[in-house]
Amino acid sequence: MDVDAVELIAAMAERARIAAAVLATMSDSAKARGLEAAADRVRVAAADILAANAEDVAAARTAGVSAALCDRLTLDPARIAAMADAIATVATLDDPVGQVIDARTRPNGLILTRTRVPIGVIGIIYESRPNVTADAAALCVRSGNAVILRGGSEAVRSNRAIHAALVEGLAAAGLPVDAVQLVPITDRAAVGAMLAAEGAIDLIVPRGGKSLVARVQAEARVPVLAHLDGINHVYVDASADPAMAAAIVVDAKMRRTGVCGAMETLLIDRAYPHASALIAALSAARCEVRGDAAVCAMADVAAAQAADWDTEYLDAIASVAITDGVEGAMAHIARHGSHHTDAIVAEDAAVAERFLGGVDSAIVLWNASTQFADGGEFGLGAEIGIATGRLHARGPVALEGLTTYKWIGRGSGQVRG
């Protein structure tokens, strides 16, 4: 472990803890005003941010990075305006802090409430998208948390310019400047130090590709909210409406193939009478189909290999298997799923409820596309990410997922005696 990086992160986390203590008792409106001011400063600083970004993009081109990465890295006036608007929108969301989850008065008169409080210090580790700097900071501050941001090295100048604008706005509105800190070094040792900062950083949220998330999950001593894979299934039951099934399957796979909510595997009930038409609909939508033996017997498609059932294609490819009813589908999902999002298409409500109850995923859907797996679509306003772990928060994680609770007891001299 790099001693300098460990000391740097420890010092940042200590300042963050002090800022978090201030934020924790700030009013809803004070935090909202801070974010509005931050959004304004981002708008005002647009030219500075664009200049810094141009340097990042030029350096990335010189270094020969991929066109896709350059695109993610590149800002323009519209993207900066969208970034500022997103911060302002987060300011309008309901503040979860202070919400009373439950209240009870004990026979001895002690009044107990469980009240939402911020988690404390959140670490965000992300790659080349500079807008994450603004998005993640806004969500953390809105929920009363201090945040330590560690962006990708390609975006270092952009991130510094955005961070400077954010902090200027927060400070102008009276929020602690250490509420949003950007790790000033870009070598990987800083990531290692964040992942090891047990007790100093309370939660890590990785935002980026699978290799980043995998490293974070493998190394972290700090709890992590994330998903690694979205190997999502749509199961079409014998009772499904054929038009609905085709529409949902094509949307779930093809609307956007690169999102984590995309369907990767289609499971068709052996008793479903329109399997060939369903596979044809996928092929007609320009999806490559890889089928099991039963599928290959009914359609001219490639044979799936064993690895296909465990593959997140994030592309216009779907593996398709025939299963024995809902129990067969559930067994397949239990073996190959990634606990992200799985859907059933069925008219039979009992079958659907069996699936919704029995599939162990963060999101289970009946007669709807898996592509709804998104905090905005769920009405949460914005999301910090989607989590497939079992504890604390599952599925789209928004402001509430960035809080925890404390027990508050108000008495009148009660002793246990």
Add this chain to the structure above:
Amino acid sequence: MDVDAVELIAAMAERARIAAAVLATMSDSAKARGLEAAADRVRVAAADILAANAEDVAAARTAGVSAALCDRLTLDPARIAAMADAIATVATLDDPVGQVIDARTRPNGLILTRTRVPIGVIGIIYESRPNVTADAAALCVRSGNAVILRGGSEAVRSNRAIHAALVEGLAAAGLPVDAVQLVPITDRAAVGAMLAAEGAIDLIVPRGGKSLVARVQAEARVPVLAHLDGINHVYVDASADPAMAAAIVVDAKMRRTGVCGAMETLLIDRAYPHASALIAALSAARCEVRGDAAVCAMADVAAAQAADWDTEYLDAIASVAITDGVEGAMAHIARHGSHHTDAIVAEDAAVAERFLGGVDSAIVLWNASTQFADGGEFGLGAEIGIATGRLHARGPVALEGLTTYKWIGRGSGQVRG
């Protein structure tokens, strides 16, 4: 890592996962009947359990273990009856599984609910108290979780007898026998394998002394619900009622000195006019007082050393400091507290609310003794433990803390388009 232990735990966890899937969709009444049957079998098997326990106690005496451990290990007919009653009581608690945390209908007609579900597979690591076998199993099964129990080697015969009775009862009521499994080996490698079983075991709850909890927290790759220390403070504000302050302070320290909710440090506002009387009340209750310079100047007590402020005595000893008002008390707690339970005694409501909002502990109390830190006293029925971490569950953790949630969406053909 011991390969045999790793394989053993992996195989147990795989069976537990299958049992958990069955339990997850079992009805409230089926789980309750299972626990009632388990309680009955424990009563019926009392003689067998006592015989096994007598062998454990004899072996422990031969091995020269401490009298305190022998006492914790020893069962008698009354303790077995209490164990069975505790299981039957858990059967009467409300089942959190299936509770809808929130429900929303999206503009497109998609109906979303967040619904409580079991966590899955829980590992309990404990020491010599055989009743934990029954308690922990009952709480896990009631909340729909499968459990892997790893008790202390001194209690191995007792635990096997209790486990056999529990499983007999569960099986007779139609619950899966793998819902409650006892690790058959007692060497420490089994603990290491459980702590490393990321993804196979979802949550570890250590039940025992500080060295056990410290080892579990240091080594675990699986999330842990626990508390290491209960360095709890009572702050007596200038506005406190003197009689109430003395009653709460003496109860918080002396009611039971060995429990995690006991006060360890008393903080007195410099402006409180009855500090000497308060310290005298502690001394009169046979508590050893270790004071800071200001305390030593007003009472004939020992001087506290630096380490005292970070010590959980679990004994009739209290460190006492004079602070500058509530802000000074909060600064002391932020520096030395363990995020367990802290209390303020004050008549000034604004001061009290400042403390309740600003102290970052799982439980904060106003005008009540810290010794209320207990799931039963909180009206939760029973607790699996008290957690001082920030995520998932804080303070007394009962059935609800052994659940998580899933998002269930019910649609009518919605696609994102």
